[in-house]
Amino acid sequence: MHSKKQDPVKYYVGIDVGSASVRAALVDEFGTVVAHADQPIQIWEPQADHYEQSSADIWAACCSVTKEVVCGVDASQIRGVGFDATCSLVVVDKQFQPLAVNCEGQNHRNVIMWMDHRAVSQVERINATQHRVLSYVGGVMSVEMQPPKLLWIKENLKESCWEKAGYFFDLPDFLSWKATGVTARSLCTVVCKWTYTSEGGWDDSFWKMIGLEDLVKDKYEKIGNHILSPGESVGKGLTPEAAKDLGLPEGIAVAASLIDAHAGGLGVIGADVKGHNLPCENQPITSRVAMICGTSSCHMGVSETPIFVPGVWGPYFSAMVPGLWLNEGGQSATGKLIDHVVRGHVAFPELQSKAATSAHSIYTYLNSHLDLIKKSLPVGFLTVDLHVWPDFHGNRSPLTDLTLKGMVVGLTLSRGLDELALIYLATIQAIALGTRHILETMQAAGHHINTLFLCGGLSKNPLFVQMHADITGKPVVLSKEVESVLVGAAILGACASGDFASIQEAMAKMGKIGRVVQPNHEHKRFYDKKYEVFLKLVEHQREYRSIMNST
Secondary structure, three states: OOOOOOOOOOEEEEEEEOOOEEEEEEEEOOOOEEEEEEEEOOOEOOOOOOOEEOHHHHHHHHHHHHHHHHOOOOHHHEEEEEEEEOOOEEEEEOOOOEOOOOOOOOOOOOEEOOOOOOOHHHHHHHHHOOOHHHHHEOOOOOOOOHHHHHHHHHHHOHHHHHOOEEEEEEHHHHHHHHHHOOOOEEHHHHHHHOOOEOOOEOOHHHHHHOOOOHHHHOOOOOOOOOEEOOOOEOOOOOOHHHHHHHOOOOOOEEEOOEEHHHHHHHHHOOOOOOOOOOOOOOOOHHHEEEEEEOOOEEEEEEEOOOOOOOOOEEEEEOOOOOOOEEEEEEEOOOHHHHHHHHHOOOOHHHHHHHHHHOOOOHHHHHHHHHHHHOOOOOHHHHHOOOEEEOOEOEEOOOOOEOOOOOEEEOOOOOOOHHHHHHHHHHHHHHHHHHHHHHHHHHHHHOOOOOEEEEEOHHHHOHHHHHHHHHHHOOOEEEEOOOOHHHHHHHHHHHHHHOOOOOHHHHHHHHOOEEEEEOOOHHHHHHHHHHHHHHHHHHHHHHHHHHHHHOO
């Protein structure tokens, strides 16, 4: 008998630029991560709420991690490259050289990060216009979007930056330009962060109304007048220079990119769920929400018709899954908040020492410590007298109030490891309660959500996952590959290569389910009470502000 010769496995490279690091993965056609590498990138914080990065530093890290994951692999089997990144703003001059986004004139610091909140005054004025484009961002634009940042540059760095600027890129689009030499933008970035609409394109009246009429004059050359759908092939693939930088052959297909959270959504939301006894089985994909949890968290829900949700971004047509409308809720600080609370506690050195001795991460140790002190109670019930409002960096969704602050109710004079573990637990619960607030707002507007799909760094924490299941009352699906964002980026590369007929086909084949975490319905009454307290906290904050601001 003659055995049939097997076709060689096809590979795709996914490159993900997060807030603090760049990661790359080599992913096969079945969605398995074969190799993975990461490298930190620098963040500058020259003053409060100003966060900057360097596009040169970011690209160098992209090259380093890509070379690492493709080392030793037959280059002919690598079929495509996909990028995703944070929605940070990159500024270059007419020769594509970096331009300083700071008063110090440091040109290498040419990226205003997504979490930068310098443009508060500008976004307030933009929102005061009540322009029709704002209806596509939940009615209120976030300071984390690009128009307020552009206006800040014009008003504060007019001569040194604004007048010299040749191009303003969203970071995912900068990466596809760097790889291909083509300045095309992704529909995902321009729709979600720049006010472009898939139906009408750019709205001249908006840019003129907010004082950025300069962008209209050159037919939007500086911010993008060639728009591609995510996963569409860009130009002629990798340029010789980029190929050399990345350690890949020239001409490999490069996909129009995605924002990092959207890549995470792509990596998990379309997975085949047959046989897992989930409420979303045999239901359309619109019954699912993908939650991407890292430094911040994003909640991605899709619908067949546009749904306008107060305080939730969108609806954006084809911004993540082609042919479907996307709504995007979010929390500006989640992983960052947990780190802030834990590392700032007086008992943190003791935690660090004990975790190191036991050869566990600080969070694994804290989870174990909570199990020790819970006695006969369920772990979550330990916070009956301790409540957190988690908006230490303002509220993105659904209240869209940048001025909200964090709150903790129930502190004592105790300073030990037990108290650190409890405030850690209460913070995780507060983040999950914030997710419930977002989901309920989406459902009230017309979404029908029954299952959560989690990915990102925080999805590796079993306490974070269980609290989200218990507090929302919905099952949580974890993907087989923890690095779903990288799988999402690789799916883009797979589509650009032509190996799949559509993103949906690639999602179904490359997205795989790992574990399902069910909610404990016996705890529902406790978490309903916690949620009631949660909503009271913001009421009280607004009430005391009103008192303090009264004349």
